[in-house]
Amino acid sequence: MRKDVLEYINQQKELKKFIREQPLWYRKLSRNPTDLQKLEIESLHYYKKTIPHQVEKLTNNVQMASMMFYMLQSMKDQN
Structure with missing residues (x-):
């Protein structure tokens, strides 16, 4: 995964937790780092926020x- 994406995720506790619970997103972001916004939206839906x-x-x-x-x-x- 790109370093800047990884740093951003590490700053966001909820995103980090989401990726640990949904490891598919780690692979998706490794292949396509521009899906970061999709990750955030999916995380909001997952945590019902x-x-x-x-x-x-x-x-x-x-x-x-x-x-x-x-x-x-x-x-x-x-x-």
Whole structure:
């Protein structure tokens, strides 16, 4: 792998971890170092850090809080 690509990956802990979990990317980058941007995008999808994933997580949290609120409210009404 090219030295500059390797240094960039070593600076990004999450990318380094991703490559260890997905060794196919090490081979891909060795053959084509310009795929670094694809690696970053794939890593975001793998760790679910894309905007749609974050929106889904927020939605789930809001739904959970709403459900807890209504559950507490119904318990209060029973007493």
